[in-house]
Amino acid sequence: MGRSHRYEGEAVIVEFDLSRCIHAGDCTRDLPDVFSTKRSGRWVKPDAAPVADVARICAQCPTGALRCIRKATNQPMDIPPDHNTVQVVTDGPLYVHANMTVNGEPERGYRAAFCRCGASRLMPYCDNSHRETGFHDAGDVAVITASKKADENGGLAINAIPDGPLMIQGTFTLLNGSGHEVCVNSGIAMCRCGASNMKPYCDGSHISSGFQSNK
Numbered sequence: 001m002g003r004s005h006r007y008e009g010e011a012v013i014v015e016f017d018l019s020r021c022i023h024a025g026d027c028t029r030d031l032p033d034v035f036s037t038k039r040s041g042r043w044v045k046p047d048a049a050p051v052a053d054v055a056r057i058c059a060q061c062p063t064g065a066l067r068c069i070r071k072a073t074n075q076p077m078d079i080p081p082d083h084n085t086v087q088v089v090t091d092g093p094l095y096v097h098a099n100m101t102v103n104g105e106p107e108r109g110y111r112a113a114f115c116r117c118g119a120s121r122l123m124p125y126c127d128n129s130h131r132e133t134g135f136h137d138a139g140d141v142a143v144i145t146a147s148k149k150a151d152e153n154g155g156l157a158i159n160a161i162p163d164g165p166l167m168i169q170g171t172f173t174l175l176n177g178s179g180h181e182v183c184v185n186s187g188i189a190m191c192r193c194g195a196s197n198m199k200p201y202c203d204g205s206h207i208s209s210g211f212q213s214n215k
Contacts, residue, residue: 009046012054012077013069016044020065022093022113022128027066031057062095063113063126078109083173084156086185088200090139090177092116093126094190098172100156103215107158114158114166118194123215124160137199139177163212165189165202 003018014034027035033048035057046054051070055077058068068077084098093113100107102124113126117135120127129135156170171186189202193211196203205211 007044011051012046014044014046015067017065020063024062027057064109064111067109085173087175088139098156102158115192123213141176141182143183164206166192
């Protein structure tokens, strides 16, 4: 958490984890009075908008880099999703919105972005390396299953297999690169080496490509 910053306002505190930010731009676009990289000094001004708006934008951060904390209680204002979603980002990572554990540890904020290009230095999370490597995937998703096998409001257990795929256990709705619902899955291996011929799913290409990861 050495790259984590806190911005205190009168009613809320905004926490920002720089290492998790991939500059999606949702915050600066949707609430520029609070979040702006164009001004000098502090780029986050929590008092520049109503508390509810600040909390909403933080909760929408697709990577979990932003978090809103109510100052009076020192409690996070994150709200768990109504159902779990995993979105394949065109030429980018997997966005997961769920109550989840990652490698056995609870994931705060209910959101995270996971590497698909195989080059992240923050495995299993995305660090924007896909832009440097020129990773390309149209974000198309083939239907694997269309029936619910478990409670979609239950949590997800996400585990990065050493030198292998990202295993997602638990029921979730899978979205394609356009954000459209494709199917409901329960327990699946997602490619994170970037070499699969059936992206976003793993096809074992990590073995032939010699993919290695520290996490």
